[in-house]
Amino acid sequence: MSIRRLPEHLVNRIAAGEVVERPASALKELVENAVDAGATRIAVVLAEGGTRRIEVADDGCGMTPADMALALERHATSKLPESLLGDDGAIESVVTLGFRGEALPSIASVARLTIESRVRGSEGWARTVDNGDVTREGPAALPPGTRVVVEDLFARVPARRKFLRSPRAEYAACLDAVRRLAMARPDIAFTVEHDGRRVMAASQVEDRPGRVATLTDRALADSSVAIDMEREGLVLGGVASLPTYNRGIADHQYLFVNGRPVKDRLLMGAIRGAYAEMIPRDRHAVVALFLDVPSDQVDVNVHPAKTEVRFRDPAMVRGLIVSGLRRALDAAGHRSQRAPEAALAMWQPGQTDSRHPSEGWGLVPQGGDLSPETTAFAGVTGMGSGMTGLGGSVRDHRPTFFSAPPQARAEPAWSPPPGGTSFPLGVARGQVAKTYIVAEAEDGLILVDQHAAHERLVLERMRAALIGGTVASQALLIPEVVELDEPACDRLESRAAELSEFGLDLERFGPRAMLVRATPALLGQSDPKGLVTDLADELAAFDEALSLKERLDAVAGTMACHGSVRAGRILSVTEMNALLREMEVTPHSGQCNHGRPTWVKLQHGDIEKLFGRR
Known part of the structure; x- marks a missing residue:
């Protein structure tokens, strides 16, 4: 087979396959041209996700008729300095977004492209290219700048059009392309309209x-x-x-x-x-x-x-x-994601339901026996003392304005309640479900997950100890044997030297067991068997994919999880406040080793919203 030159239209379509993959690709090239033209305002209009119409208008420098004709030729560009065109370092000196000179002719070979442009101080000019053929050229009325319209992309290339996604997906890709370009140039105002609806508006800002x-x-x-x-x-x-x-x-x-x-x-x-x-x-x-x-x-x-x-x-x-x-x-220290707006919606205000009064308010038949809890709320006047319900007369034991106060048992406190709510995480006021610390700060209420918070603190202590040398270890009085499968033992044995830096002393004990002689002192009385088992699983999942530093961090995270305060442990007020104070001075204490928040705050305004005060 002889070698021959490809036709010009086929060359352009091949180039279009590299540059114009979808409407978002064409839009990106057009917006980049507008940015390089020195525009201060760029307006984008889309129809059907860009598959039917893409319009980009700017107030840049514009083009003369001669420049417009040249711009539609391949490898013609104004973005490389003429003095560097013969220099091998021309590409390295590029400061514009585009420079290849392929975008416009590539788009024009697979769509109907209309360019209207006007240089300040002169008349406007327009040129239309329909899938590679020039169909119209002449004067145009428009303000200084350029407007490019792309219609029916890939309409005559069904092999390419059938690979396009739905209009909604193509629209999302177009919006993402403009958003990224708009982030890079805050000095340019951007607007995007899709099917007659404005979907993005970004005014000029300084930063x-x-x-x-x-x-x-x-x-x-x-x-x-x-x-x-x-x-x-x-x-x-x-x-x-x-x-x-x-x-x-x-x-x-x-x-x-x-x-x-x-x-x-x-x-x-x-x-x-x-x-x-x-x-x-x-x-x-x-x-x-x-x-x-x-x-x-x-x-x-x-x-x-x-x-x-x-x-x-x-x-x-x-x-x-x-x-x-x-x-x-x-x-950022102990900072975490701001007040949980989504969680606020899950709070339910106290309100009555549609049940019968005798079910919803604890009413009992007249003459029936009342429990001590019920009699504590009995009214002291005749107000509401008798009422007729289904099946006979009943007595209403709801508390009224004149009711006796609820009875409760008071006990002397062993120590005065803590004060000084000026701490960032406040002072501990109690513990809920043996898992969450309730603290009061000057500006709201703070809930702390004690296990997640202590897990991060232990990890940061281990990292600090590693910087200073190695983590102190605590020898076991009786070494513990942990039985695993042979591959898991092989992985642990190959990393024994690294694990020893964390204070974990492991030794092979036969083909299917590891002997634990010492554990990190920071972990206290942890479960050696669970720790070694989890480490073996961790190495199996990530050993090959992670670098040494990342492997060490993974090992430290697993150890910290085993050595932290477990949910369900009752803490004293002193222990809770000590945990809060350490969180305030520990980096990354706003999240645990798995990325979950360790504390959330309800601002006073959020609490007022819950009770309808706002």
């Missing part, structure tokens, strides 16, 4: 955190920390959610490199590493990270759609992200 708060959940503002770090010319900024504020998918992680939205595995892996042992493995943090890197240290010409980048020193980039996130989360 990126303000734009992020506008485009994401408003609750993120109260459940996040600011990121600001610089290292060897690399600058990292943005916001990151507290570990207790997380999502089930990673779609809420927005990453930007030099203002360019990217989806890079290195950066996502760094985020997972930073949140290790602070968030469940099946949950994901909500972050918006902006990384500024010198242009000679990053390659943006890796993917046709420019969604991936390559770093010259990936280890330094990963270390910067992990360190920046860790430092910000450490500074």
